[in-house]
Amino acid sequence: xxxxxxxxxxxxxxxxxxxxxxxxxxxxxxxxxxxxxxxxxxxxxxxxxxxxxxxxxxxxxxxxxxxxxxxxxxxxxxxxxxxxxxxxxxxxxxxxxxxxxxxxxxxxxxxxxxxxxxxxxxxxxxxxxxxxxxxxxxxxxxxxxxxxxxxxxxxxxxxxxxxxxxxxxxxxxxxxxxxxxxxxxxxxxxxxxxxxxxxxxxxxxxxxxxxxxxxxxxxxxxxxxxxxxxxxxxxxxxxxxxxxxxxxxxxxxxxxxxxxx
Numbered sequence: 001x002x003x004x005x006x007x008x009x010x011x012x013x014x015x016x017x018x019x020x021x022x023x024x025x026x027x028x029x030x031x032x033x034x035x036x037x038x039x040x041x042x043x044x045x046x047x048x049x050x051x052x053x054x055x056x057x058x059x060x061x062x063x064x065x066x067x068x069x070x071x072x073x074x075x076x077x078x079x080x081x082x083x084x085x086x087x088x089x090x091x092x093x094x095x096x097x098x099x100x101x102x103x104x105x106x107x108x109x110x111x112x113x114x115x116x117x118x119x120x121x122x123x124x125x126x127x128x129x130x131x132x133x134x135x136x137x138x139x140x141x142x143x144x145x146x147x148x149x150x151x152x153x154x155x156x157x158x159x160x161x162x163x164x165x166x167x168x169x170x171x172x173x174x175x176x177x178x179x180x181x182x183x184x185x186x187x188x189x190x191x192x193x194x195x196x197x198x199x200x201x202x203x204x205x206x207x208x209x210x211x212x213x214x215x216x217x218x219x220x221x222x223x224x225x226x227x228x229x230x231x232x233x234x235x236x237x238x239x240x241x242x243x244x245x246x247x248x249x250x251x252x253x254x255x256x257x258x259x260x261x
Contacts, residue, residue, distance in 0.1 A: 005032035007057070008039050013050040013201040015043045022058025027066040028112065030077050033086035040093040050260050051200035052097070053193060054120060055104040064111025064134065087112055087144040094119045095216055098209030100200045104193040105171070105180070110134045115144035118153065121212060123180040124196065126189035129171040131179065137166040152219065153179050204242035205260030 007018040017039055019026040043049045056062055065082065069075045077085075094101055094116070103117045105125035111134045117123055125131075133150070135142050142150070142163050151159035154177045162169065171183040184192045200208070210233045218226055237243055241261040249256035 005029075006035040006039050008042070010046070010049060012198060013048060014053060014197045015046070015049040015051070016053045016055070016197075017043070019054075019056040019062055021066075022056075022060070024066055024068075025060035025063035025108065026056040026058065026113070027063040028086065029066045029069045029075075030082075030086065033082075033090065037089050037093060040090070040097060044093075044097045044099065050099060050202075050205045051197050052099055052101045053104050053197050054101060054117075055193070056106050058107065060107040060113075061103075061105045061109040061117060061129070062113025063108065064113045067138075083143055087116075090116060091119050091145045095212075098212060099205060100203075100208050100212070102193065102197055102200060104189075105129050105131075106189070108132070112144040115142065115146035115149065118149045118179065119145055122196065122200075124182045124184060124189075124193060125171040125174065125180055126184055126186045127171055128186055129174075129183075131169045131171075131174055132166060133163045134166055136164055148219075150179075202258060204240065204246065204258045206240050206242060207237050210237055 005019070005021050007016075007020045009016045009018075017036070019032070019036070021027060021029075021032060040052075043052050069077070070079070070082070100122065101120045103120035103123040105117055105123060106129070108130050109117045109125075110132045114131045114133060117131070133142055133146060135146075141147075146163065147159075150163065153159070154162075158177060161167070169177075169179065171180070174180045175183045182192075214226070214229060214233060217229055221229065242256075242258045245258060246256045
């Protein structure tokens with residue numbers, strides 16, 4: 001499937017979703033935001049898809065909201081609609097899809113673009129990338145769960161400073177402070193993304209989905225609640241076909257052939 005603003009390619013159980021408005025640094029308008037939600041829904045229900053890569057076309061990953069849309073009397077949907085119908089549903093989908101989502105940051109990630117990236121399960125970026133909470137620079141506040149995920153990733157003080165000051169964060173610094181998983185050289189970026197995506201696509205998908213749910217719940221659970229949830233999910237995981245295959249492969253000293261079941 002492909003369309004003007006979003007491209008989707010599925011190969012080797014990997015869905016590669018590409019934000020495709022390079023002429024405006026992949027900034028979101030209403031059409032693009034709604035199409036991304038639809039593509040996420042397709043990936044969630046498609047049993048062929050066992051891992052998802054989210055990336056951008058051109059020089060940027062995503063520059064956030066298309067300001068031409070919000071300043072146009074004819075096109076402006078209004079911030080209430082933008083948040084409630086565009087960004088909030090995108091973040092909720094990213095966190096609720098029971099499949100791993102790898103954000104491959106190919107260029108600058110700013111504003112909502114940065115926070116959509118940080119909501120993904122694993123974030124890799126090449127050495128030339130930068131992240132910026134650009135909201136305060138135009139008199140806005142971070143949205144797209146930026147005030148939720150950023151302090152949990154890098155700590156309250158650092159996150160609040162970045163949100164207030166709008167400092168640009170290099171990929172190297174983002175990795176150092178725990179904002180992203182890994183920074184790789186530009187030369188090896190696509191190779192590393194494909195390597196990670198293939199690894200995820202061959203892992204026990206059901207268990208990865210449970211891990212994602214557990215980490216989501218840990219944001220609010222008490223220790224006792226989390227231990228109880230771990231017990232419930234571990235019992236369920238132990239009944240899966242992939243667990244049986246994993247144990248058999250370990251005993252037989254071979255590579256497991258997981259099916260995601």
